[in-house]
Amino acid sequence: xxxxxxxxxxxxxxxxxxxxxxxxxxxxxxxxxxxxxxxxxxxxxxxxxxxxxxxxxxxxxxxxxxxxxxxxxxxxxxxxxxxxxxxxxxxxxxxxxxxxxxxxxxxxxxxxxxxxxxxxxxxxxxxxxxxxxxxxxxxxxxxxxxxxxxxxxxxxxxxxxxxxxxxxxxxxxxxxxxxxxxxxxxxxxxxxxxxxxxxxxxxxxxxxxxxxxxxxxxxxxxxxxxxxxxxxxxxxxxxxxxxxxxxxxxxxxxxxxxxxxxxxxxxxxxxxxxxxxxxxxxxxxxxxxxxxxxxxxxxxxxxxxxxxxxxxxxxxxxxxxxxxxxxxxxxxxxxxxxxxxxxxxxxxxxxxxxxxxxxxxxxxxxxxxxxxxxxxxxx
Amino acid sequence: xxxxxxxxxxxxxxxxxxxxxxxxxxxxxxxxxxxxxxxxxxxxxxxxxxxxxxxxxxxxxxxxxxxxxxxxxxxxxxxxxxxxxxxxxxxxxxxxxxxxxxxxxxxxxxxxxxxxxxxxxxxxxxxxxxxxxxxxxxxxxxxxxxxxxxxxxxxxxxxxxxxxxxxxxxxxxxxxxxxxxxxxxxxxxxxxxxxxxxxxxxxxxxxxxxxxxxxxxxxxxxxx
Amino acid sequence: xxxxxxxxxxxxxxxxxxxxxxxxxxxxxxxxxxxxxxxxxxxxxxxxxxxxxxxxxxxxxxxxxxxxxxxxxxxxxxxxxxxxxxxxxxxxxxxxxxxxxxxxxxxxxxxxxxxxxxxxxxxxxxxxxxxxxxxxxxxxxxxxxxxxxxxxxxxxxxxxxxxxxxxxx
Numbered sequence: 001x002x003x004x005x006x007x008x009x010x011x012x013x014x015x016x017x018x019x020x021x022x023x024x025x026x027x028x029x030x031x032x033x034x035x036x037x038x039x040x041x042x043x044x045x046x047x048x049x050x051x052x053x054x055x056x057x058x059x060x061x062x063x064x065x066x067x068x069x070x071x072x073x074x075x076x077x078x079x080x081x082x083x084x085x086x087x088x089x090x091x092x093x094x095x096x097x098x099x100x101x102x103x104x105x106x107x108x109x110x111x112x113x114x115x116x117x118x119x120x121x122x123x124x125x126x127x128x129x130x131x132x133x134x135x136x137x138x139x140x141x142x143x144x145x146x147x148x149x150x151x152x153x154x155x156x157x158x159x160x161x162x163x164x165x166x167x168x169x170x171x172x173x174x175x176x177x178x179x180x181x182x183x184x185x186x187x188x189x190x191x192x193x194x195x196x197x198x199x200x201x202x203x204x205x206x207x208x209x210x211x212x213x214x215x216x217x218x219x220x221x222x223x224x225x226x227x228x229x230x231x232x233x234x235x236x237x238x239x240x241x242x243x244x245x246x247x248x249x250x251x252x253x254x255x256x257x258x259x260x261x262x263x264x265x266x267x268x269x270x271x272x273x274x275x276x277x278x279x280x281x282x283x284x285x286x287x288x289x290x291x292x293x294x295x296x297x298x299x300x301x302x303x304x305x306x307x308x309x310x311x312x313x314x315x316x317x318x319x320x321x322x323x324x325x326x327x328x329x330x331x332x333x334x335x336x337x338x339x340x341x342x343x344x345x346x347x348x349x350x351x352x353x354x355x356x357x358x359x360x361x362x363x364x365x366x367x368x369x370x371x372x373x374x375x376x377x378x379x
Numbered sequence: 380x381x382x383x384x385x386x387x388x389x390x391x392x393x394x395x396x397x398x399x400x401x402x403x404x405x406x407x408x409x410x411x412x413x414x415x416x417x418x419x420x421x422x423x424x425x426x427x428x429x430x431x432x433x434x435x436x437x438x439x440x441x442x443x444x445x446x447x448x449x450x451x452x453x454x455x456x457x458x459x460x461x462x463x464x465x466x467x468x469x470x471x472x473x474x475x476x477x478x479x480x481x482x483x484x485x486x487x488x489x490x491x492x493x494x495x496x497x498x499x500x501x502x503x504x505x506x507x508x509x510x511x512x513x514x515x516x517x518x519x520x521x522x523x524x525x526x527x528x529x530x531x532x533x534x535x536x537x538x539x540x541x542x543x544x545x546x547x548x549x550x551x552x553x554x555x556x557x558x559x560x561x562x563x564x565x566x567x568x569x570x571x572x573x574x575x576x577x578x579x580x581x582x583x584x585x586x587x588x589x590x591x592x593x594x595x596x597x598x599x600x601x602x603x
Numbered sequence: 604x605x606x607x608x609x610x611x612x613x614x615x616x617x618x619x620x621x622x623x624x625x626x627x628x629x630x631x632x633x634x635x636x637x638x639x640x641x642x643x644x645x646x647x648x649x650x651x652x653x654x655x656x657x658x659x660x661x662x663x664x665x666x667x668x669x670x671x672x673x674x675x676x677x678x679x680x681x682x683x684x685x686x687x688x689x690x691x692x693x694x695x696x697x698x699x700x701x702x703x704x705x706x707x708x709x710x711x712x713x714x715x716x717x718x719x720x721x722x723x724x725x726x727x728x729x730x731x732x733x734x735x736x737x738x739x740x741x742x743x744x745x746x747x748x749x750x751x752x753x754x755x756x757x758x759x760x761x762x763x764x765x766x767x768x769x770x771x772x
Contacts, residue, residue, distance in 0.1 A: 027645045027699045029674035053583035054692045055648050058725040061593055074721050080649045143659030223517045226493030226557025237517050245524035313513055326498045341496030349560050375649050585691040593726050600726050
């Protein structure tokens, strides 16, 4: 097959005699929805060029054609298993544009949903991380245990993964009756379960030997590359937006951000797990402090409009790091421009940097430790 | 057998290209529509707003953010315009000639160290494309919640040839390394070429994309 | 017997044998196929989350003979298109399909794979995969629940049972 018959992206690239160019993905068990073009010399990676965009669906363009309410369902599609967190900055931004004040109970419900979703996302990520390192137990356990929390979210919103539960002005529905007890019971059990993962996964000598000292990102480089979320905190930078720029009721809750100094794949894979334990803690606090009754939604006028030419940038801490939403409004019912600045896209810049000089066999452990979800990065 | 496969691929690739004439037709309408209404507002904004706002209600401005904007104003004077000072956000508009110096000042003197987001905003009525950098800081704990919203504008051409026309801006990659992929995205989505960026390649769109840059206002999606 | 007559005779005999053997043998072959469907491991969009959940312990699609996603496409005979197909992914998807050995079956999972779904007006999304792949079973939903996917797999097995084992070209 010669190159001229192939679409330009599929063309085989000429390389040096000694250096081989290898396409990893999009059909590859360890790549996800993207292609990584790696050049290898023997077993060592000399250069790496990530090629995302296989799920680029034009969310930002579509948002300019829909009004502030009908934008909700498609804006959560980039990360359907973290759908509350990906909607969060958008909802906060629209509330800021329209000048809506949310009730106290709605803020607590949002925090609970957001933390449950963070756990659901992280469990799925952990399942993938496990299976791509060849650790089948670590696929089965998290994939089974996350169903507990999906049940809880299903009770709240009615859908398994795509909740569309956050709306400007609060949340769509109140919590179901008896939810507090069920939630507390499930979360306690969940916490007990994920503590057992340490024995099978994080203290496992095979995992430690595969991930320790691979793909080391130093503190200075983490700051320079502008990475975010667990990747940043694994490199020793204490930066968690729930603490640094608290939104909704996070300042009333006791949030502890987990930081590790090593900056290698092992630290990057352990931080999300520690975050899940922290999330369980936050959910319990929120259930305790939440007002027991009250309205959860401020009714809006139909087709709300922004006031004049205005722009707002809101950000929250999602499962993959800081997730920002830049909305420019020009006083119409649709946003004039909407930009999602997502954690996955910001962490992608670290990939060529980390893979350089690694062995090809270490690629999955480094790549998936970046807490990267390609659908979100492509938007 | 392989050749039959390839012809099928090529037909798939060409299918969206057939829509191009249909897309060009409504292109005139959305371009004209926003031009009618908010035409005066964005043009008046950089000049009128900062003058009116601090003068009218200086007390309401948050203290810390005011300090930051004052430092920048002190250094650059009338080369920049402070567009807004809100809680945790300082908005600065700057010409493309000075954006490099301002960014360097923000990094070296004010301790900001990374760019969170680079978003382009198309203003066809002004014949300009605005590029907005949201600059934050990891290393300085007092600035953790602060963002500087640095906006600059590039000339906009009606018939863009991305990379070869006058829609150009100086890159900030040598100052904030973290803009690398963000600027590549702005290049393909708006056609803004960043001079000095070593890697102005396509990132998210298909390799054979031959249409207008999709996030421009005159690129209308089908059926709308 | 002349050579021409012999050819006719052998041809007739072949037809009779085919009618007599093909149906029961085809049934046996198809029976073998339906319990070992190997889906190829290609994720195209966000429905892969629910595809992953379908092979999790709670839903466990393996008990119906659909084995979880497999890396090497040369040994696969099922492709589950998990969601939106963008213009960048479409040629790759077709390339993957062409490299799979016969017989091969296609399940279109999710509204985006069927019609474009929520992204019907996006500039980079194909309106369904009908234009590039011959689809056997459509599984609706955005995203489909794992139960729906399992039902789609069972429908595909029913369909394979009724199919001819050999392809006449």
